[in-house]
Amino acid sequence: MSNLQSLTMIRPNNLLALLLAAIICGCGYPLRAQQLGNAHYALTQNQQYTSATAFTPVMAQAQSGNSIELRVSGLSLVKADRYVAVFNLQQVAETASLVHSLMETRIAGLLHGLKDLAIEDEAVHIDLICLVPKYEFDVQQKVFSKSYNEVPVGFEMQQNLSIPFDNPAMLPQILALAAEQEIYDLVKVDYILDDPAKAKAELRKACIASWKEQEALHGEMGIRLDTLDRRFGDQFQVVVPQERYQTYTAYAQPNLAVANRKATVQRAEHSSTRFFHAISYKDYDVVLHPELTIPTVAITYNLVVRYQFPNPPAPIRHVEVQREFMLISPDGELSTLPLKP
Template sequence: MKKLFFTFLALLFSSFIIGQASGNVNYKNPQSYNNDNNTIDTNFPSNGDIVVSVKGLANIKADAYTAIFSVTQTGKTTKEVNELIDQRITQSLNAIKLKKGVETFVDMISFVPAYEYEAEKKLFNRKTYNEVPAGFELKKNIHIKFSDPNQLNEFIAILSNNEIYDLVRVDYFSNTLETVKREMMLKAKLLVQEKIKNYQELLGETFINAEKRITDDYIVNVPVEMYKSYEAYNGSSLNLKKAANVNQLSKSVTLYYQPVFNKEFDFVINPTVLEPVIQVQYEVKMAISREKKQPLKADKTEKEFILVTANGDLKTLNTTTARPIH
């Protein structure tokens, strides 16, 4: 009995601990992940059709990446600015190309003159500031394609040695994307058939001859689109009786990866997400127009008139034939 009691306490306590593990994202910006959209929508369609819907989600690990670094160089002359930026890029690429399975590309972005202000001093007049040429500014981007995500840290170390710090973005690619899409279509097809069969059993009728309409679509979410920001800090309050200058420190803004939750899908491929992944959403909808039951029409009984002649013969009168009026 004691063992059972302690087991119950352990389960209760462990579930309490899991519920408390939310992270600093909820410190300043509380998130209502579990409270929103927690009611199942079972409203009937306005036109009376039966709508069969299946939604699927697939988490695909990337097999190739492209990192883009921005390089900016200024100089007094065009020759100087070109030599300086080429030196920085060449030294970096020579070290990066030694890594296994790496491809590089340098993209020309802009080459523009730079200006500065020069003060013109005049007696008995205010200073006048004139804009004058100060040199040139050259910008290029370095594209690095690689397959091992751990190599990104090595690239950053190499580039920072040549004063290249600006990581613009990292793109994710997968060669299995089309294969996964086909797999999602097959899974959705089976689930649609299963739901239709279930509806037929519940209603006691068949939809074989019913009019049907169908539509489907995909959504692909890449990691660069799925990052959110938040600030986590404990601010202090001041009750000042007199006016005073208050200097506040700048607060650090943190980014974190927020994938699409898998709670609203009929099936999920690779449900556990450890690292940023490519997420594919697929939905198929079928609208079934139910056959309206026609009311049974009452049989019309035609009246028959029989004439008895003076001789006792029976003759049937034709009431549909119009008689001439004399």
């Protein structure tokens, strides 16, 4: 039996499987997976065209007028030198002394555990938020009415603990130690830069180098910008990771086979969470440290230099001067003397 005859006897489904296997295994090209992520996939389901199919290239435009502006935008991703985790503690008890004692016991237990992570007591800052009484309503029954009176039944104390640490990997350990003392409310995590001026200076230097390249490019085009009057302005902006977290709800597509039936469909609850959405590099001319994959402090810098061309000289107006001579006779008569060229 020939190879062609043997292929014609294979069922269509099996033939498709064999063809796919031949493409995957027989070709000499490596396989590459493309990662998109559910967050972007869910956002594009209701759009007629996704960002990939609706891509439009950016067209360059020449500047017009009597001035030229050169702009440079820079982005620097800076890893934090230190971190500070802020926890909130709440304690309720019948008396003020008891609520204070219970709070101190929980804090002392957490501080004892933090010593194993080389975090000393002096480094932890305790901030007292409030100590307020708690009230309930006492109902007094009268002959024709009832009265509700507020009576104190206990006290509530709130404190914030600021715990510094150097390595992001320490945060899960700190959370576990806090949970042992029934401390569950992690308010926020601050990212600290010891020398932000150094990071800004590095970014400014790189952007100025990019500006000089643009100025040299204009020189190659025959436009000498270094001979023109110039004005410049610049602006820094610091974006901390807390500002870049976005809400995300798990994406799931319903089963069409079940949806077509005449039955009540109970949809599963989709959990909502948050994810770190890093700043895109596409809008920046200079990007420093893009290899960092952890949440970082983003510093942006914008530089603009405006070159002013000199005003063109005013056109020369030629004015023709006409001369004539007048003669006054002794009798007082006025006459014009003819001029010979």
